[in-house]
Amino acid sequence: MTNANLQARKTKVIARGQGNVYPVYVERAENSELWDVEGKRYIDFGTGIAVCNTGHSHPKVVNAVKEQLDKFSHTCVMVNPYEVAVELAEKLVEAAPGESDKKAIFVSTGAEAVENCVKIARAYTGRRGVIAFNGGFHGRTNLTMALTGKITPYKNLFGPFPGDIFHAPFPVACHDITVKESLKAIENLFKVDIAPTDVAAIIVEPVQGEGGFYAAPAEFLQALRQICDEHGIVLIADEIQTGFGRTGKMFSFEHSGVEADLMTMAKGIAGGFPIAAVVGKSDIMDAPLPGGLGGTYGGSPVACAAALAVLDVIKEENLIERSKQIGALFNERLSALKSQYPDLILDVRNQGSMIAMELIVGGDSEHANTPLTQAIIGKAAQYGLVLLACGFYGNVIRFLPALTISDELANEGLDTFTDLFKSLVDA
CATH class of the missing domain: 3.40.640.10 (Type I PLP-dependent aspartate aminotransferase-like (Major domain))
Known part of the structure; x- marks a missing residue:
């Protein structure tokens, strides 16, 4: 079974209004990781849109x-x-x-x-x-x-x-x-x-x-x-x-x-x-x-x-305190990226582990960089990441990691995200 085969089957029988961000079909998931039907691993920074705060399939x-x-x-x-x-x-x-x-x-x-x-x-x-x-x-x-x-x-x-x-x-x-x-x-x-x-x-x-x-x-x-x-x-x-x-x-x-x-x-x-x-x-x-x-x-x-x-x-598991720690880690890493690309990243913000990075064009806060946001989301699966966008103009990358994610896995995912971001803006 392949992702492409399942996506073709899905397109035939599920209305287009109920679309999917990624043509990636999950076979199993554990804590902050997913594996698709082809055996590829993904770090999940979306948690089913803030649903699996305690991670996937907590025992x-x-x-x-x-x-x-x-x-x-x-x-x-x-x-x-x-x-x-x-x-x-x-x-x-x-x-x-x-x-x-x-x-x-x-x-x-x-x-x-x-x-x-x-x-x-x-x-x-x-x-x-x-x-x-x-x-x-x-x-x-x-x-x-x-x-x-x-x-x-x-x-x-x-x-x-x-x-x-x-x-x-x-x-x-x-x-x-x-x-x-x-x-x-x-x-x-x-x-x-x-x-x-x-x-x-x-x-x-x-x-x-x-x-x-x-x-x-x-x-x-x-x-x-x-x-x-x-x-x-x-x-x-x-x-x-x-x-x-x-x-x-x-x-x-x-x-x-x-x-x-x-x-x-x-x-x-x-x-x-x-x-x-x-x-x-x-x-x-x-x-x-x-x-x-x-x-x-x-x-x-x-x-x-x-x-x-x-x-x-x-x-x-003291996940409320852990949420603050995770948010601080993401903010620090993404703010470092913002310091390198101030004309592209308007803001990095978080309240606990509800984390966002807003993308703009040319340092103009009113010029939303929707194309770059779409490109990042579109390419994330190739890098083994699950990411979500949001925002009035669709120019915000949102990060919703499980509150059970380890620092090691969070940093691995953020390293990968940095590589993905730079591959698009430095090309």
């Missing part, structure tokens, strides 16, 4: 899943519930930032978690409007596409979208968008498009994922909390990509000292098993009537068992 996660499968695989938590779901809810409520009493619900995907946050906020407030931010990404369902602040590829051809969704600029210092300007834009929305008394929620990623790995300044999140408190608006933290130790805290909002009213959890929650959650203040979470929230596969017992194992691994 503790695998064993937990096997043990649960020996018992049962599904009964539907809304029909015949089970202890593993209750235990996971208890632990997620405990892990969520802030001192408020909290409750949780389980769904299957991050997009479902976002949609349920909006439903809960609307039920609680009796209001209709939701404010999101330019460059934000919240999912691929119709409502979450409307919330997403980027057209291509997520929204192109898919309209119309739900109404009562409004966008404001997200503060990005390296592109001269200040916190003051972002807050002013929200005030302008209140004067021009929707009264604050009609706004149910403001949703924000503490670090924009698809938008370019821009971290929201603490003062911005604190100001959003103040605006929401002043006007009775629900503050939603979209922690889907930032959660479970990825940013050097359990959740990124902890960096700002802000407690959100509702928060989404997915991706890194269960080491690759599909489950997502909403955790929020109890009085807000209880606003919907019984039967108003749920889903057939939400809170899968197998995924719940995996998630409990992930939480144990994060604690036992």
Whole structure:
């Protein structure tokens, strides 16, 4: 079996809209390494888009899943519930930032978690409007596409979208968008498009994922909390990509000292098993009537068992502290590359192990080097790397190493990345 053969078969039967970055078909994976069907090894700097924070096939996660499968695989938590779901809810409520009493619900995907946050906020407030931010990404369902602040590829051809969704600029210092300007834009929305008394929620990623790995300044999140408190608006933290130790805290909002009213959890929650959650203040979470929230596969017992194992691994292996160490290592190595190519690399930034390198042309911060970014991603597999791009203009290389990666393997991958980068720019 070859990668080319599988790609040809895939093209015939899977719609082109569900494309793949690499024509590389994985046969097995362990921790931070993948091997394809042809036996080639890759260092994985993508972890399934921040899903395998505890590495591929962590033994503790695998064993937990096997043990649960020996018992049962599904009964539907809304029909015949089970202890593993209750235990996971208890632990997620405990892990969520802030001192408020909290409750949780389980769904299957991050997009479902976002949609349920909006439903809960609307039920609680009796209001209709939701404010999101330019460059934000919240999912691929119709409502979450409307919330997403980027057209291509997520929204192109898919309209119309739900109404009562409004966008404001997200503060990005390296592109001269200040916190003051972002807050002013929200005030302008209140004067021009929707009264604050009609706004149910403001949703924000503490670090924009698809938008370019821009971290929201603490003062911005604190100001959003103040605006929401002043006007009775629900503050939603979209922690889907930032959660479970990825940013050097359990959740990124902890960096700002802000407690959100509702928060989404997915991706890194269960080491690759599909489950997502909403955790929020109890009085807000209880606003919907019984039967108003749920889903057939939400809170899968197998995924719940995996998630409990992930939480144990994060604690036992001190992965939150390890996330900081990995981020510092990547920042140091990539910053050294930036010093050699200041006209091509605008910025190297990280919050924990959520790491980015933004590429430009001629030292111009407003001239995105999308072609170079695409070339790096396109050639990465030849060098035995898995890399991902992001950014409003697709000019950001993002690094999402497993929090279990060794320094030795991280440095090997960074050496390879440096070789790849120089092969393209020094040619």
